[in-house]
Structures are given as C-alpha cells and as structure tokens.
Amino acid sequence: MIDVTWIFVLALGFLALVGLLIYFSIYNNLIAKRNQVENIESSIDVTLTKRHDLIPNLIGAVRAYMQHESETLTAIVDLRNRAANHALDPAERMKLEDKLTSSLGKIMVSVEAYPELKASQNFLQLQASLNEIEEQISAARRAFNAAVTALNNAIEMFPSSLVASGMNLERRSVFEIASPAYRENVNVASSFGL
Amino acid sequence: MYLKECDLDTLLAELEPLLLELEEKRIAALWPSLGLTALFCFGALGFILLVAVTPAFFLAGESPVMVDSIGLWQASIGVLVSSSALFVFLWRFFSKDYVHVFKQNVIQKMIASLVDGALFWPSGHIESVEFEQSLLFRDDFNRYEGDDLVEVMLDKTKVRFSELHVKKVTGSGKNKETIEIFDGLFFIADFNKNFDFQLSTSDFHGGERVELDNPAFNDLFDIYTTDTVQAFYVLSPSFIERLTLLAQKADFTFSLIQGQLYIAISMNKKLLEPTIFRSLLEFRVYEEYLDDLLLVFGIVEDLSLNTRIWGEKAS
Numbered sequence: 001m002i003d004v005t006w007i008f009v010l011a012l013g014f015l016a017l018v019g020l021l022i023y024f025s026i027y028n029n030l031i032a033k034r035n036q037v038e039n040i041e042s043s044i045d046v047t048l049t050k051r052h053d054l055i056p057n058l059i060g061a062v063r064a065y066m067q068h069e070s071e072t073l074t075a076i077v078d079l080r081n082r083a084a085n086h087a088l089d090p091a092e093r094m095k096l097e098d099k100l101t102s103s104l105g106k107i108m109v110s111v112e113a114y115p116e117l118k119a120s121q122n123f124l125q126l127q128a129s130l131n132e133i134e135e136q137i138s139a140a141r142r143a144f145n146a147a148v149t150a151l152n153n154a155i156e157m158f159p160s161s162l163v164a165s166g167m168n169l170e171r172r173s174v175f176e177i178a179s180p181a182y183r184e185n186v187n188v189a190s191s192f193g194l
Numbered sequence: 195m196y197l198k199e200c201d202l203d204t205l206l207a208e209l210e211p212l213l214l215e216l217e218e219k220r221i222a223a224l225w226p227s228l229g230l231t232a233l234f235c236f237g238a239l240g241f242i243l244l245v246a247v248t249p250a251f252f253l254a255g256e257s258p259v260m261v262d263s264i265g266l267w268q269a270s271i272g273v274l275v276s277s278s279a280l281f282v283f284l285w286r287f288f289s290k291d292y293v294h295v296f297k298q299n300v301i302q303k304m305i306a307s308l309v310d311g312a313l314f315w316p317s318g319h320i321e322s323v324e325f326e327q328s329l330l331f332r333d334d335f336n337r338y339e340g341d342d343l344v345e346v347m348l349d350k351t352k353v354r355f356s357e358l359h360v361k362k363v364t365g366s367g368k369n370k371e372t373i374e375i376f377d378g379l380f381f382i383a384d385f386n387k388n389f390d391f392q393l394s395t396s397d398f399h400g401g402e403r404v405e406l407d408n409p410a411f412n413d414l415f416d417i418y419t420t421d422t423v424q425a426f427y428v429l430s431p432s433f434i435e436r437l438t439l440l441a442q443k444a445d446f447t448f449s450l451i452q453g454q455l456y457i458a459i460s461m462n463k464k465l466l467e468p469t470i471f472r473s474l475l476e477f478r479v480y481e482e483y484l485d486d487l488l489l490v491f492g493i494v495e496d497l498s499l500n501t502r503i504w505g506e507k508a509s
Binding site: 150 | 387388404405406407422423424425426427430431503504
C-alpha cells in the first residue's frame with residue numbers, strides 16, 4: 001500500500017513543477033516583450049539618424065531660395081546638431097527631435113510661397129526622402145508604443161505582475177505622436193495666413 | 195480622379211442594336227439547354243419510377259414488396275444534381291458565341307466608359323505564380339481557373355485583376371472531395387511606398403503576428419509580417435482607416451509583397467458574365483455590372499494609392 005505521505009509529496013512536487021513551468025513561460029514572455037521594445041527603440045534611433053543625415057542636404061538646397069526663412073533654417077541646423085549628440089539625456093533628445101519635426105514642418109509649408117523652389121527637381125527629391133523618413137519615424141514610434149503597451153500590460157496584469165516585480169521591470173512611457181503638417185496634403189491657404 | 199462619369203443611358207442606347215441581337219442569341223442558347231436538360235431529367239425520373247413500381251405491380255396479391263423509399267429519394271436527388279451539371283455543360287456549349295460577343299463588346303465598352311487605356315482579356319487571368327506569391331493562401335491547390343483579366347494604369351498606379359476559382363480536389367468517385375481555396379476577384383496594384391518585407395493577413399512561414407494601433411482594424415484582420423516597424427510604416431493610420439472602410443464594401447484579405455498590394459475579394463457570384471435567365475434588355479443588369487466595376491476600379495481611390503509623396507515612388 002502506498003503511503004499517503006508519498007502521494008502528498010508527489011502531488012506537491014507535481015504542482016511545484018507546473019508552477020515552475022508557468023513561471024518560466026511568463027519570465028520568457030516578459031523578456032521577449034522587453035527585447036521587442038528595445039529593438040524598436042533602436043529602429044527609432046536609426047530613422048532619426050537618417051533624418052540628421054538628410055537635413056544638411058535639404059538646408060543646402062533651400063537656403064538660396066528661402067532667404068526670408070534664414071532664421072528658421074539656422075534654428076533647424078542648430079537643433080539637428082544638438083539632437084545628434086548621443087551623450088544627451090534620451091528625454092531631452094526626444095524634445096529636440098520633436099522641435100526639429102515642427103520646424104521642418106513649418107519650412108515645408110513655407111515652400112508653397114517659393115514657386116522656383118517647388119520646381120527644383122533636386123528639392124522635390126529631397127522632400128520625398130524627408131516625407132519617407134518622417135513616415136518611418138512615425139511608424140517606428142507607433143510600433144514602439146504598441147510594444148510598450150504590451151509590456152506595460154504584462155507588467156501590471158496578474159499573474160505576470162508577480163514575475164515582473166521580481167525582475168525589477170518598470171513601466172515605460174509611450175510617445176505622443178504628432179502628425180507632421182506637411183506629410184499629407186499641404187493646406188496652401190494656411191501658408192498664406194488665410 | 196481617373197474614373198470617368200459613365201452615362202449608362204447613352205451607352206446602352208449606343209449598344210441597343212447589339213443588345214437586341216445578343217438577346218436573341220441568349221434565348222437561342224437557353225431553350226436547347228433547358229429542353230435537353232428537361233428531357234434528361236424527366237426521362238431519368240420516369241425510369242426510376244418505373245423500376246421502383248414494376249416489382250410491386252408483378253407481385254401484387256402476394257406479400258406486397260414496398261419500394262425502398264430512401265433509395266428512391268437518393269436516386270431522384272442524383273438525377274436533379276446530374277441535370278444541373280448537364281444544364282451548365284449544355285449552356286456553355288450553346289452560349290459560346292453569345293458570351294464571347296457580349297464580353298468583347300458590351301463589357302469592353304463599359305470598362306472603356308469608366309477608365310482610359312484599359313486592356314481586357316475575357317479568357318485571361320492572373321497567373322498562379324502570382325497567386326502563390328501573394329502569401330494569402332496557405333493550402334495547396336490543383337485546380338486553377340479564371341477569366342476576365344483587366345490591366346490598366348489608373349493615374350500613377352498600375353492595376354491588374356481577374357476572377358479566379360482555385361480549388362483542391364482529392365479522391366475520386368464517391369470519395370471525391372473538393373475544397374474551395376478561393377473564389378472571387380484577385381486584384382494586384384503597385385503600392386505607393388517602397389518596402390522590401392512581407393506582410394499578409396494570412397499566417398505564413400517566417401511571419402510574426404503584430405497588433406496594429408487601431409482596435410477596429412485588429413478586429414477585422416490578423417496581420418503577419420517579417421518586420422514589425424516596416425508593417426507600421428506601410429500600414430499608416432490613414433491607410434488602416436481606408437482599409438477598414440473598404441471592408442464595409444467588400445469581404446477581402448490583403449497582403450503587401452515586394453512593392454505590390456494583393457487583394458483577394460471573395461464573391462458569391464460570377465463577375466462580368468452575361469445573364470442566362472434574365473433578359474439582357476433589363477437596365478438593372480447593367481447597373482450591377484457598373485457597380486462591380488466601380489468597386490474594383492475604386493480601390494485605388496479608396497486606398498489613396500495615387501498619393502506618391504514618399505521616396506523613390508514620389509513623382
């Protein structure tokens with residue numbers, strides 16, 4: 001006859017094994033989610049660097065035509081140089097990038113007032129490249145937000161919250177995504193203050 | 195806007211002599227098909243009845259032999275199914291000229307009245323290689339048919355579509371089983387952004403599921419992709435919104451592969467086929483053709499595929 005104690009020990013061992021498997025499954029899932037956030041974060045960096053590389057060419061192409069916008073153009077170059085500094089605090093850097101997006105948007109809207117510039121093939125090509133990069137930045141930020149939301153949900157929801165607290169995982173903040181004014185159809189009237 | 199205003203009244207007035215001629219052809223093809231089918235159907239049913247009743251007649255007075263009623267019903271249903279197949283065969287045989295003339299003249303002119311420069315091949319279809327490349331259907335197939343291939347440049351977007359009927363048939367005789375893979379309209383268009391990854395609403399080898407930032411869209415489609423960030427790039431918020439709106443008009447799945455947008459629209463009817471039982475002189479018939487064509491040609495506008503402001507595809 002099997003001793004009742006042995007049955008109890010075996011049942012306990014079985015439960016411990018199941019518990020361990022669940023723990024590792026949740027642990028791996030949280031690691032995958034954290035890595036996904038980090039991967040996408042590096043994609044944002046890549047697209048922002050692409051924009052930094054494009055800006056000198058763009059400014060070079062428009063400066064001769066847009067003499068009335070020289071202050072904005074200088075501000076863009078300054079913002080670009082400061083944002084390209086990787087030693088900067090990430091939050092501070094993102095603020096600069098947002099300002100850069102906004103300033104580039106203003107310049108692209110102002111282009112409507114310069115017909116010669118709009119006719120330049122070189123400028124049109126640079127504008128299309130900028131549009132693409134802006135769309136990629138926006139996409140990377142949206143993907144980042146989706147990955148962060150999934151991670152945050154896992155961190156807060158039971159039972160993964162128990163495992164997450166043991167791993168010292170913390171909630172991440174999502175980006176506020178602003179749509180650059182010039183990406184879709186440019187409102188000509190607004191550029192003339194109408 | 196690449197779509198022209200189609201004045202159906204004027205178009206039908208122009209086509210009237212041809213439509214009268216085609217209506218005669220339709221009737222001329224319909225009656226022999228119906229007549230021969232009816233002959234077969236009643237003949238076979240009569241024969242079954244005869245076989246069923248005869249033993250009972252000869253054995254009357256002795257222990258009555260009842261006809262196996264289940265067998266009788268099965269045989270009768272078999273005759274009706276065979277009759278339908280016979281009708282389809284006869285109709286195809288007798289209506290060849292009618293269908294050919296109708297598509298080459300009426301459908302061709304309807305397409306030309308909507309868009310410029312369209313090429314139409316009534317017996318052509320999207321190739322099976324492209325169907326497989328779309329990554330929309332995982333199952334193997336061994337029956338691949340289609341017709342009504344249209345190719346046209348809609349402003350900046352090259353578009354091709356055709357009807358497709360794709361099946362997998364296994365076994366033979368009583369064990370024959372037909373699995374429908376796709377039945378409907380298959381649409382291919384140049385996409386307006388550059389990309390070099392794969393995305394499909396169907397799970398595929400190497401693809402990972404991704405949740406987009408639009409709950410209504412996530413309820414409609416499961417998205418699988420080889421690159422999460424690029425998926426967000428091609429599926430911009432406005433494009434997602436447009437796909438969601440298009441889903442209210444048609445039941446479809448889609449994929450984005452190597453710069454091409456593939457859309458498979460399931461349909462429970464044959465597209466652009468001439469009528470069999472309805473008169474060709476009914477106005478409503480042409481409104482339906484027009485609605486179908488507008489739905490397909492309208493996809494480029496609905497999804498804003500002519501907006502080309504990104505990178506190399508900008509013009």
